[in-house]
Amino acid sequence: MHARARVAAARLAAEQVLELLLEVELPDPSPGQFVMLWVPRVGEVPMSVADYEGGVLRLFITRRGVVTGYIHENARPGLALFVRGPYGRGFTMPRGGRVLLVGGGTGTAPLYFLAKRAGLSSAGCTAAVGFKSSRHVILVDELRKYCDVRVATDDGSLGHHGPVHELAAALLSGERYDRVYACGPEQMIVEVLRLLEGREEALEASLERYMRCAVGVCGSCVLDPLGLRVCRDGPVFSGAVLRRLHDLGRWWREPDGRKRPLAPQATG
Amino acid sequence: MHARARVAAARLAAEQVLELLLEVELPDPSPGQFVMLWVPRVGEVPMSVADYEGGVLRLFITRRGVVTGYIHENARPGLALFVRGPYGRGFTMPRGGRVLLVGGGTGTAPLYFLAKRAGLSSAGCTAAVGFKSSRHVILVDELRKYCDVRVATDDGSLGHHGPVHELAAALLSGERYDRVYACGPEQMIVEVLRLLEGREEALEASLERYMRCAVGVCGSCVLDPLGLRVCRDGPVFSGAVLRRLHDLGRWWREPDGRKRPLAPQATG
């Protein structure tokens, strides 16, 4: 069953991105894990954990369709939402060494959670984060506590003008890292994977697929040809695995199980 | 479900009384508690725990009808029986002071278990135990390790000639005890209760009734007028409670729920 999660605070953190603080008792999530967020009579959707401390769960929710739209319009303190989880395998915690985080949009959230939980510092952590524009930026100031942060925007309104993988490319050309963590649009992950080809950095990246059960039973979220379930075998996968996933960057499995070409905007 | 209980040893301890040693993993029983012993395709009956140590459960089984008859005829090492429990409330453990045990027949078994678990010694414990004849005696030698034992037999073939409550009466007339524990035929318990009338000794005695569920649900074993269930509120009751039980020594509830006068031999 779900745990009741009362909205403690809800604010628009950026354009189309709602930051939710939910009071809810959960088994302690690890960075990269997600929860299923149920809005009674509306729907249930997967959301990455952006933080969990003192019984307060933090989520960043991009407005997309029915459920996220409803939340954007109705979330105010006191509203009861419902959560189950946390689910999935999160990131391997970095043990020393130099770390590069590559985030796109709300994909920055789980990376922030990772940086915070791992207690990273800008000596060991560089973060390249990309957004559509300066109005879409989230978590950058907070992330600076743990990492040396570089920002990119699609329209050049803040930081590097261009996709975030270009920032990553520049960083990678000047430096060797021990681990690279990526979360964001799947095309971004494909680019990062390409950047790391032939290099020694261990990559871990988080994926999204349509989900139902979230516990590895229904098969809705499976990735071909390895038969990996995003909800249980992921959502975080290693670079070695990602390279063998033919679906990556190409195919999205619809609720009926058919695959359609992955739209560029499939991820927040 | 039941736990499998393999017969490790089965021997006729006395006339019509089989001593069974069963290898079985159970939650540790306390003296006065009982188990439900299931013989597949034959039946299931309640049996008092006579000992439980090192994963070996000891029972003393008087031959009565279908189930006990089957066990008497078929129990040999290796036979699989099945046990659930332990159930019920056992005896309050004596904390120092002088203790009198009054046992009749296989009713001696739980008293022996009590003496052993409480670590009594003949300085603090006197036991009066009665049997039909010298051929029916069980546990007397073992009980001597913990108590000063007096034996009575109905036919005088060993010890006092007469019912065991006469022995108890004699002991009580010469001495004050802190606690009296009784287990045996219900008429014996009635007699002990009578002996203690107006005296200060705290009595605890164990009763038997027809049982089904053994967990306090079905109501088969209820005693009037207090509505006490032998399986759950008992089988051990205090003297104060016993005095208020009109059924005591008078009525036995049949499997159909009707009461019939308690036959003198209703207890082993």
Place this chain on the structure above:
Amino acid sequence: MLEVEVAGLRLRNPTVLASGVLGVSASLAKRVEEAGAGAFTTKTVTREPRRGYMNPTFVVLEHGYLNAVGLANPGIEHFCQELREMRESLSIPVILSVGGGSAEELVEVARRGVECGAQAVELNVSCPHVRGMGVELGHRADEVAGAVGEIRRLGVPVLVKLSVHHDYLRLAEACLDAGASGFTAINTVRGMAIDIYARKPVLSNVYGGYSGPAIRPIAVRVVYELYEAFPGVPIIGVGGVDGWEAALELILAGASAVGVGSAIAEKDLAIFEEIVRGLKEYMEREGFSSIKELVGLAHRS
């Protein structure tokens, strides 16, 4: 705040002792009242005494319980005395559970029971383990409805106890047409257990009735369906009530009161107070002033 009216019976709180569980004697009835129950249902009583089946008749499973007691009961003539005593000593309503192999028998038992003091009759046409007196009867909707009609004339409320093994909506409708006052749902679900070391069925009767927390989702659904199909008709929700949350789930589904059965194996009679306290605290926390506001609330959008 917890008082409810169920089919004309006034209950101080919505907990009811379910049939077959401790309902054999006035002495136990008194204890159940003292433990806090809102009403008391007797064990199912038939015309003739029944010994029931041989042990094992009850099995404790991981997620529930199995029983095949076999409708053991002393017969209505003998039980009459217990009923009289119950009425003398209890202030909570006494519901007589009635069983039998035919409409005639049901009516006969009910009539005698009402004479002896039963304040309501529950027709057990859904016992899953007694041939001829159980679920089969519930399949004969017309016959059951006939019995309902006649018993109704005795002037006491008549509840019909339903089973998932019936076409319960159809049976319910037939009974309502005949004047039934409400429903008790659900009886146990047919099930069995085999011991993997004995390699034999555990119950002497092989099959039995499955109860306990495991069957709650099934009970919730039947109650929800009944409430939807027959709004306003009182339902005693039974099945897997093992605490206040479970009780509340059945109430939200549409039950005006909830029966407590095999959970007594785990929590003993303390469960009644636990449910009452839990419901009260929930209502205070969530801002409800009467339990009636919660009945069927899950249906409203």
Place this chain on the structure above:
Amino acid sequence: MLEVEVAGLRLRNPTVLASGVLGVSASLAKRVEEAGAGAFTTKTVTREPRRGYMNPTFVVLEHGYLNAVGLANPGIEHFCQELREMRESLSIPVILSVGGGSAEELVEVARRGVECGAQAVELNVSCPHVRGMGVELGHRADEVAGAVGEIRRLGVPVLVKLSVHHDYLRLAEACLDAGASGFTAINTVRGMAIDIYARKPVLSNVYGGYSGPAIRPIAVRVVYELYEAFPGVPIIGVGGVDGWEAALELILAGASAVGVGSAIAEKDLAIFEEIVRGLKEYMEREGFSSIKELVGLAHRS
């Protein structure tokens, strides 16, 4: 020692992936084979693609699971490709679960499925949460039997998946007369859950199918009854298999093989090896040399 034959299919061990659970792609099928399963059942496939219901479609309960996925599937035409890949990459048998609203539809899907490589057909006439394609179909025994007869002519074994919500013995008999090769029992049990704080049903579809350990006693009973009524007819026992003990209980009741479904939520694919190892060790300890000796053993005295 664990090899079994079920309706002409040779299984290296008696574990089968149950329908609807991971059965959507050849890639998952391969993983299930690698995890040790003896056979693979696909998700139920219909003629047209189905999106299924909105989330929540799956609820984790205390004693089991509820789902109302709504027979989501890509439709047989699209699934054909997955079937071909399954046959290419798997060495364990692939059972195609077939759904539909009529005998005609069932036959059409089965025919295409067999063309694409399905080695056996399982008729899902017992999904408890899809109107028109579920349990209702099972109530029309003649129609189902008709479909069985036609599919039988395709030359593959036909299993019929039964539900407690049917008159399953009657349905089974009609199907056997029409040439059914065996049965799969049971499908999920209709149930529902209400969240006591949301005060709403959790599943978007309100009702769903109840699975997991809680339903095992119900499954054991259905399997036991089928074995008793139709000795020698193979049964895949499904319902609450969460380890080797549970698997064994169904085997003793009469199942030649056992389906594993929602337990994967708790134990993941490791459950197949766990069952296989557990059964082997049990057989060694207890002195059995072939699992076949255990099938239905609880019936013998």
